[in-house]
Amino acid sequence: MATVEISGGRKSYGALEVIHGVDLAIRDGEFVILVGPSGCGKSTLLRMIAGLEDISGGTISIGGRVVNALTPKERNIAMVFQNYALYPQMTVAQNLGFSLEISGMSKPDIRTRVESTAEILGLTPLLARKPSQLSGGQRQRVAMGRAIVRDPDVFLFDEPLSNLDANLRVQMRAEIKALHQRLGSTIVYVTHDQIEAMTMADRIVVLRSGVVEQVGTPMDLYDNPANMFVAGFLGSPAMNFITGKLAADGSPVLTLDNGSEVRLHTSPQGRGGEPVVLGIRPQDISVDPVGGTPATVKVIEPTGADTHVLADLSGANFTSVLPARFDKAVGEEVRLSFATPNVHFFDPVSEARIL
Numbered sequence: 137m138a139t140v141e142i143s144g145g146r147k148s149y150g151a152l153e154v155i156h157g158v159d160l161a162i163r164d165g166e167f168v169i170l171v172g173p174s175g176c177g178k179s180t181l182l183r184m185i186a187g188l189e190d191i192s193g194g195t196i197s198i199g200g201r202v203v204n205a206l207t208p209k210e211r212n213i214a215m216v217f218q219n220y221a222l223y224p225q226m227t228v229a230q231n232l233g234f235s236l237e238i239s240g241m242s243k244p245d246i247r248t249r250v251e252s253t254a255e256i257l258g259l260t261p262l263l264a265r266k267p268s269q270l271s272g273g274q275r276q277r278v279a280m281g282r283a284i285v286r287d288p289d290v291f292l293f294d295e296p297l298s299n300l301d302a303n304l305r306v307q308m309r310a311e312i313k314a315l316h317q318r319l320g321s322t323i324v325y326v327t328h329d330q331i332e333a334m335t336m337a338d339r340i341v342v343l344r345s346g347v348v349e350q351v352g353t354p355m356d357l358y359d360n361p362a363n364m365f366v367a368g369f370l371g372s373p374a375m376n377f378i379t380g381k382l383a384a385d386g387s388p389v390l391t392l393d394n395g396s397e398v399r400l401h402t403s404p405q406g407r408g409g410e411p412v413v414l415g416i417r418p419q420d421i422s423v424d425p426v427g428g429t430p431a432t433v434k435v436i437e438p439t440g441a442d443t444h445v446l447a448d449l450s451g452a453n454f455t456s457v458l459p460a461r462f463d464k465a466v467g468e469e470v471r472l473s474f475a476t477p478n479v480h481f482f483d484p485v486s487e488a489r490i491l
Contacts, residue, residue, distance in 0.1 A: 138289035138322055139164050140185060144194030147180055147346075154180055155346045157194065167316050167323045171333040172343035172369070178326045179294055181343070185324060186215050186292050199289055214283035215292040218299055220275045222267040222282075228254070229263040232281050253285045256318070273304045280315070293325040297332065305329075309336055330370050334358070342366050364413065364487040367480060373418045373444060373455045379484055384409035388475075392450045398429050401475045404491040412490065415480035418444070421456040421472050428471030433464050447472065 140162040147155035155177050162168045170178040183189040185196055187208035195202050203211045222231050232253060233246045241249075254260045257277045267275055276296060283291055293312075297305045313336050316323055327333055333340045334354045342349045342357065342365075350362040354370075361367035367375045380390040380398065386408040388400040404412070422428075431447035431454065443462040447454050447470060456472060464470050481490040 138199030139197070140290055140322065140324060141197040142181075142185070142194065143197075145181070145184065145191060145196060146193035147177075147184060147189060148192040153192075153346070155184070155192075158346075158348055160341060160348065160351070162322065162324060165320045165322055167313075167325065167336065167338045168341060169325045169327060169333040169337035169339075170341045170343060171327055171330060174328060175345075176343040177346040178328075178343050180346075182292055182294055182324060182326045185290070186213055187211050188215075212289045213292055214286050214288035214290075215294065216276075216279050216283050216296050218295040218297075220267070220279045220299075222275060222278055224267050227264055227266055228259060228270070228278050228281075231267070231278055232259075232263075232285050235282065235286055249285050253281045256284065256315070257281050272300050273308060276300065276308060277311070280312070284315075284319070289322065291321050291323045293323065295327055296325075297327070297329075305332075312336065331372060334370065340370075342369060360489075361480065362489055364415065364482045364489075367415050367482070367489070371417055373457065375415050375417050375480075376421075376454045377482075378414050378449065378452045378454070379411060380414060381411050382407050382409060390414055392452075394450045396429070396450045398449075398474050399427065400479060401477050402479070402491075404481050407481075407490065411484050413482040413484050413487075414474070415482055416474055416476070417478065418455045418457040420476040420478045421454070421458075421474060422476070423458060423470060424473035424475075425471055427475075428473045430469050431472050433466050433468050433470055436462065436464075436466060438462075445470070 142158050142160045145155055145158040170181060172178050180189060184191050187206060191204050195204055198211055229250055232250045236246045236249060254263055257280060259277055259281060262274060297308050300308060309332060337354055339351060339353055340357055341351050344365055350357055350366045357366060358370055380392045382403050383389040388403045390398045390400060431449040433445060433447050435446035437444040442460050443458050445456045445458050445462060483490055
C-alpha cells in the first residue's frame with residue numbers, strides 16, 4: 137500500500153481551469169472520499185491520480201514517487217468504474233485473471249490469485265459464469281475483484297455504486313468498507329452521495345468548482361463545517377439556513393426581515409446588531425407549544441421512525457425531523473424551537489462559519 141500526495145494540483149482545458157491548486161495528503165491505508173456536486177472536479181482529480189488525465193500544474197506522488205510523467209500502468213494503481221467495464225465474452229474467472237495473464241504471470245499463479253480474490257468477495261460459486269448471468273451487485277464485486285487481484289498500491293473508485301438500486305447500494309457500502317478493513321488498502325473514492333461519504337470514509341474531501349472547501353473526518357465536517365456550502369452539503373435532510381439580525385444587546389434572539397423573532401440557545405459574541413445566517417439541522421429543531429416560533433405546516437412526510445415536516449417560517453421554508461406521531465395537518469400552525477446548542481452562524485457575505 138502507499139501514500140498519495142497532491143501538491144498544487146491543477147488541471148486546465150485550454151484557458152478553462154477546472155482544478156485550482158489542490159493540496160491533499162492521503163495516508164497509507166486510509167479510505168478518503170472525494171465528494172461534491174456534479175461538475176465540481178472530483179472525477180477529474182481522481183483521473184489525474186490514475187494518470188488518465190494529464191496534470192497541468194503541481195505534482196502527484198504515490199508512495200513517495202512523483203508520477204506526473206508515468207502511465208497508469210507504471211503507477212501501480214487499480215481503478216473501479218461505475219459501469220463495471222467487464223469483458224462480456226469472458227467468465228468471471230477469466231475477467232479476474234486477464235490483467236495477470238497479459239502481464240506474463242504463470243497460469244498456476246493466476247489460478248491461485250483468482251481463487252483467493254474470489255473467496256474474499258464471495259465469488260467462488262460464480263467463477264464459471266459470464267457477466268450477463270450476474271446481478272448488478274455481483275458484477276460490481278467482479279469489477280472490484282479485478283482490481284484486488286492485481287495487488288495495487290492504491291485503489292481508485294469512481295462512483296462505483298451509482299448504477300445500483302437503493303437497497304443494493306446500502307449492502308455494497310458495507311461490503312466495500314469491510315473489504316477495506318480486511319485489506320488495509322489505500323482507497324480514494326469518488327461519489328456525489330454524501331450518505332456514502334459519511335458512512336464509509338476515514339476522511340472526506342469536499343470539493344466545489346475545483347477547489348477543496350474542507351477536509352476532515354465525517355463527524356468533524358458534520359459538527360464543524362467551515363462554511364455554508366459544506367454545512368448544507370453534508371447531512372440529510374440538508375441544513376436549514378435563514379438570514380436575520382442578532383439582538384444589539386447580545387441576547388440570544390434573531391430578528392428576521394419581517395420583524396418576527398427567533399429565540400436561540402446562544403449567539404456569537406461581539407456580533408450584536410449584525411446580520412448573520414442561522415444554520416440549524418432538521419434533527420435539532422423541536423416542537424415547543426409555548427415558547428416556540430410560529431410556522432405554517434406545508435408538507436408532512438412520515439418515514440416510520442420519525443416525520444419530516446416542511447414548514448413556512450416568515451416566508452422561509454424549514455425542514456424539521458419531528459416525532460413519528462406528529463399531530464398537525466397541512467395548513468395548521470406549529471411552534472418550533474431553535475433553542476439548541478447545535479446551531480451554527482455564518483457570515484452572510486463570505487459564508488464562512490462564525491460559531
